[in-house]
Structures are given as structure tokens and as C-alpha cells.
Amino acid sequence: MEASIRSVEYDRPHGLTCGVGEAWAKVPDAPSVERKRELKEQIRALLKREKAVLVAHYYVDAELQELADETGGCVADSLEMARFGRDHAADTLVVAGVRFMGETAKILSPEKRVLMPDLDATCSLDLGCPADEFSAFCDAHPDRTVVVYANTSAAVKARADWMVTSSIGLEIVADLHARGEKILWAPDRHLGGYIQKKTGADMLLWQGSCLVHDEFKGIELDLLRAQYPDAKILVHPESPEAVVALADVVGSTTQLIDAAVRLDAKRFIVATDLGILHKMRLAAPGKTFIEAPTAGNSATCKSCAHCPWMAMNGLANLAEVLERGHNEIFVDPEIGARARLPIDRMLDFAARHKKRVQASGDLAKDGALFSNVGAA
Numbered sequence: 001m002e003a004s005i006r007s008v009e010y011d012r013p014h015g016l017t018c019g020v021g022e023a024w025a026k027v028p029d030a031p032s033v034e035r036k037r038e039l040k041e042q043i044r045a046l047l048k049r050e051k052a053v054l055v056a057h058y059y060v061d062a063e064l065q066e067l068a069d070e071t072g073g074c075v076a077d078s079l080e081m082a083r084f085g086r087d088h089a090a091d092t093l094v095v096a097g098v099r100f101m102g103e104t105a106k107i108l109s110p111e112k113r114v115l116m117p118d119l120d121a122t123c124s125l126d127l128g129c130p131a132d133e134f135s136a137f138c139d140a141h142p143d144r145t146v147v148v149y150a151n152t153s154a155a156v157k158a159r160a161d162w163m164v165t166s167s168i169g170l171e172i173v174a175d176l177h178a179r180g181e182k183i184l185w186a187p188d189r190h191l192g193g194y195i196q197k198k199t200g201a202d203m204l205l206w207q208g209s210c211l212v213h214d215e216f217k218g219i220e221l222d223l224l225r226a227q228y229p230d231a232k233i234l235v236h237p238e239s240p241e242a243v244v245a246l247a248d249v250v251g252s253t254t255q256l257i258d259a260a261v262r263l264d265a266k267r268f269i270v271a272t273d274l275g276i277l278h279k280m281r282l283a284a285p286g287k288t289f290i291e292a293p294t295a296g297n298s299a300t301c302k303s304c305a306h307c308p309w310m311a312m313n314g315l316a317n318l319a320e321v322l323e324r325g326h327n328e329i330f331v332d333p334e335i336g337a338r339a340r341l342p343i344d345r346m347l348d349f350a351a352r353h354k355k356r357v358q359a360s361g362d363l364a365k366d367g368a369l370f371s372n373v374g375a376a
Contacts, residue, residue, distance in 0.1 A: 008308050010124035011214070013187070013207035015137050023127055025308035026120065031316060039315040040067060046322035047071050052092035052115075054318075055081040055105070058253045059275035059310040060096045064318065068096065075279060077253045078150050079165050079343075082108045094322065095329070096313045098123045102329040103154040107336045107343065114329040117317040121309040123151050128208040129187035131155035137184070137206065144184035144204060145176055148342070151210070152187060154331045158338035161345075166237055167252035168350050170195050175349070177201035190214070194237045194244055210238045212307050216271045218242025220293035224269060231290065232265040236272035243271055243292070260284045274305045 004027045012021030031039060040063070047054060054073035056064050065075045074084040078097065082105040085093040092113045095102040098121045106114045129148075134156050138146050148160040149169070157163050164172050173183060173195050183201055185192040187208030196203040216239045225233060225246065234256045235247035244250055249259040253276055260268055260280045270277065271292035280289050294305050321327045331339070 006308060008124075008211065010211050011128050011207065011209045013128055014133070015140075016204075016207060018207040021127060023122065023124075026118065026312050027308070028312065028314045028316065031314075036063065036315060039319050042319045043067060043315065043322060044071055046319065047094075050092050050322055050325075051090055052094050052322065053085065053088050053090035054094045054096060055085050056095075056313075057081060057097035057101060057275075057310065058257075058279050059273040059307055060313045061275070061311070061315075062278040063315060064096045064313055065275075065278055067315075067318075077165065077167075078104060080254070081105065085109055085112070085114075094318065096318065097121070098126070098307070098309050099329075100126045100151055100153055103331055104150065104157075104343070106329045106331045107154060107157070107339050110331070110333065110336055113325075115321050115325070116327050116329060117314065117321050118312045119327050119329070121312040123307075123309060124211040125149065125151040125187045125208050126153055126156075129153075129156055129206060131159065134186060134206070135159050137186075141184050141204060143182060145181045146184045146186075147173065147176070148186050149188055149191060154335050154339045156186070157342055158335045160342045163339075163342040163346050165252060165346070166191060167255055168346060168353070170198055171353055172346065172349055173201050173203070174199045188238050190240055190244075191237045193241060194250070197241075212273050212305060213238035213271070214240065215294040215305065216240065216243045216292050217294065218246060221246050221269070221271065224290070224293055228267055228269065228290065230265065231267040231269045232259075232263055233269045233292075234259055234271065235292075239271050247271070256280075257283055260287065260289070272305075273307055273310065275307075275310060 006025045006027050008023050008025050010021050012019045054068040056068040056075045068075050078101045085105050086108040093105050094115050095105050102114055102116045129152055146160045147162045148156055150165050177199050183203040185203050186206035189205050189207050192205040213236055221243055232248040233246055235244055235250050237250050257279055261284045267288045269290045269292050274291050277289050291305055
């Protein structure tokens with residue numbers, strides 16, 4: 001299928017300073033309705049033939065999410081995608097997302113074949129944190145515990161002491177801070193700044209950002225809230241501080257979906273990738289979801305609230321990768337083994353944390369670790 005090439009600018013940090021990098025993304029043509037039906041049937045048959053399971057992120061096209069659910073796969077955040085694939089009996093995992101998600105799946109399932117619709121689908125946070133430069137940055141600060149976000153390459157994870165997701169990062173950093181540890185954080189400066197503000201931890205922040213979340217505008221969001229005063233505002237913590245300050249709930253993708261179901265409000269303004277709206281509408285029928293603004297003063301619309309690399313996942317290249325068996329993810333076994341250590345450390349911490357929360361009877365906290373419902 002023909003695809004046009006789109007140039008994309010992203011934050012390209014050099015340690016504590018930030019420049020601008022330029023990458024590209026393919027924009028595939030949308031197939032016709034009839035062709036979509038044909039492709040879906042083909043994919044279903046190929047998944048069976050290849051003993052494969054489809055795992056998809058909340059940010060990919062709605063039709064891929066539906067296909068994952070319909071064929072016994074899953075739609076989840078990046079780590080849950082990898083854990084689902086690890087525990088599934090399938091010999092082959094097909095990861096509809098971006099490259100670091102495929103690598104994480106391979107790290108947790110090194111014995112399985114991991115395929116992706118397009119190996120060039122990447123992430124601005126991953127691009128903005130090259131392993132060699134990051135390793136040198138870590139070497140320059142040997143007294144700090146290295147904590148990296150899930151949105152990083154296998155090689156960056158291999159250099160870390162801890163990997164965290166947006167659903168447990170606050171708790172892990174708070175625990176490290178309580179033990180007197182100083183943190184070197186990468187790559188998202190907004191998520192890092194949010195956690196630093198909440199915990200008071202001594203954190204040195206790599207200056208990366210997600211090009212989707214970095215575009216949300218606090219001023220424009222405040223104006224939109226004035227139009228819909230009954231709406232609750234759901235914000236991913238990769239967003240700028242001015243946007244987070246307006247949130248009723250700040251959380252990971254899964255936590256924002258949970259909040260959309262759990263809260264009594266009938267209307268929500270959502271500041272994360274618009275791909276999540278499909279799952280929110282399914283999970284909370286009858287409720288209205290409004291995209292948070294990326295337009296307005298100083299807007300560039302680099303993403304318009306949808307990741308250009310997530311958009312590279314489509315029915316046509318999914319069918320092709322299953323038919324041909326190409327686009328396989330490989331992770332050097334030594335790097336994979338080292339990268340698995342900070343992931344397992346996080347999973348062990350999360351399991352202990354969940355038990356503590358359940359023992360305390362505060363189950364609501366367990367479902368929304370970043371919740372600050374009722375905040376201004």
C-alpha cells in the first residue's frame with residue numbers, strides 16, 4: 001500500500017539541555033470499507049495459522065484494537081501488552097504499537113517470535129534518549145540511582161537500576177527518596193517533574209518529552225473547561241505542568257480509562273493521545289469524551305493529539321507481516337537480560353505495593369494511583 005512520508009520534529013536532549021531533532025513517519029492510505037473486511041478476515045486466518053496473538057496499544061487505530069479483542073489478544077498499556085504476551089500460549093506475538101513496546105515484549109518473552117506491522121514506528125521519547133549519550137550521562141553522575149520510563153530502548157533499560165510506568169513511578173520514586181537515594185531520571189521531563197514535585201525527591205531530569213502530550217495547552221484547556229464546567233479533566237502526566245495543574249485525575253492510560261468509568265461525571269475532557277477515546281467510549285457508554293486542545297497560542301500541531309508513529313500500524317501491514325513473517329524484533333540476549341532486571345524490580349515492587357494497598361482496605365487507591373479527584 002502506498003504511504004506518504006511526513007517529517008516530524010521532536011525534543012532532542014543533550015543531557016540537561018534540549019535541542020530539536022527531526023524524524024519521519026509514514027502515513028498509510030486508508031483502505032476501502034470492502035478492503036478492510038477482506039483484511040480482517042485474512043488477519044484472523046493468519047493469526048490461527050501462525051499460532052500468533054495480537055497485542056495492541058490503546059493509541060493505535062480503533063480497528064486494530066477491536067481485532068485484538070475479537071481474536072483473543074489484548075488492548076493495554078505497553079507493559080501489560082508484554083506481560084499478556086509472556087503468559088499467553090502463542091508462539092508468536094504481534095505487537096501493534098511502537099518499537100520500544102516490541103522490544104519490551106521480546107525482553108519478557110525471549111523464546112518467542114515477536115513481530116511488528118512496521119519496525120520504523122518509534123517514539124519521540126525513545127528517539128530523544130540515545131543509549132550511548134544516556135550511558136555517558138549516567139557515568140557522569142555515579143552517585144545517582146538510575147530510573148527510566150518504559151518509553152525507552154532495551155539498551156537504555158539495560159543501563160538503568162529501575163524501570164517504571166506512569167502508574168507506579170510516583171510510588172517507586174517516593175520509596176527511593178525515603179531511603180535517601182538521589183535519582184537520575186529519563187527521559188520525559190514532564191513526568192519526571194510531576195513526580196519530583198509530588199515526592200520532593202532529588203531528581204536530575206533528562207530533558208525529553210512526548211511530542212503528543214507536550215502539545216497540550218494549559219491556557220486553551222482552561223478556556224475549554226469554561227465551556228464545559230460539568231466536565232472532569234483527565235490528564236496523562238507526560239503533559240506540561242500547566243495542563244496537569246487543571247486535572248481532576250492525573251494517571252496512566254489504564255488509570256484514565258478506569259476514572260472515566262468510575263467517576264459520576266457524564267462529560268470528560270481528555271489530555272492524552274486521542275486513540276484512547278475508542279476504549280473509553282466502549283468502557284463508559286453514554287458518557288461524552290472531548291479531546292483536550294493542542295491548538296491555540298504557539299501551537300504547532302506536530303501531532304494534533306495522535307502519535308504519528310502509532311498511526312503507522314494498519315490492517316494492511318499487519319496482514320503482510322503475518323503472511324511474510326518479516327519485521328521481527330531482535331534484542332541482543334545480553335542486553336535483554338540486563339534490561340529485564342529493572343523491569344522485574346518494578347514488577348516485584350508493584351506486587352508488594354498492591355498487597356499493602358489491599359491490606360489497608362484502600363482499594364480505590366490501587367485503581368488510581370495518580371488520582372487527585374476534586375483538585376482545582
